[in-house]
Amino acid sequence: MQLTVAIIGRAQGIKGEVRLDLRTDAPETRLAPGAMLETDPAEMGPLTVAARREYKGNTYVRFEEYADRTAAESLRGIRLVIESDEDEGEPDAWFPHELRGLEALDPDGYELGIVVGLEYLPGHDLLLIREQDGALARVPFVKEIVTEVDLEDNCVVIDAPPGLFSSEDLVISEETGEIKERE
Secondary structure: OEEEEEEEEEEEOOOOEEEEEEOOOOHHHHOOOOOEEEEEOHHHOOEEEEEEEEEOOEEEEEEOOEOOHHHHHOOOOOEEEEEOOOOOOOOOOOOHHHHOOOEEEOOOOOEEEEEEEEEOOOOOOEEEEEEOOOOEEEEEOOOOOEEEEEOOOOEEEEOOOOOOOOOOOEEEOOOOOOEEEOO
């Protein structure tokens, strides 16, 4: 199975350096100088890392096969991928393809929607849920809210705070400004 290590962003400077949108927690090993990575689409690679540096929280690399800015700019949007055994990894970690299509349930078992994706943010990821009315809910993917991920039962259990889902029947009190259930 192919896993995305990073997505190539814009070119930086004149020597073919590009900014990466990382999707790995081990960039120092996956993107070490000399590392060879496959690409998606495959015809743009494989790519060999010539140099890697960190600057202001961003990762920049140069590839041996693309030595100038014009060539490097053609890589924008290309995914750097590796082959991986799905069984390796952390017990409470899931790949986006494993989450897509799972039924989102509240703690009482009522359907909230279907998981349609994962949005990566610096603090924590967001689980994207397509609600039954078609609205898209962005649920913080933290244990306090997403209390269970059960791949065998094809569901996630979400203990959402009030107002997270559009289908909830909530109103704001005009007198106090508090959020409460519609009467």
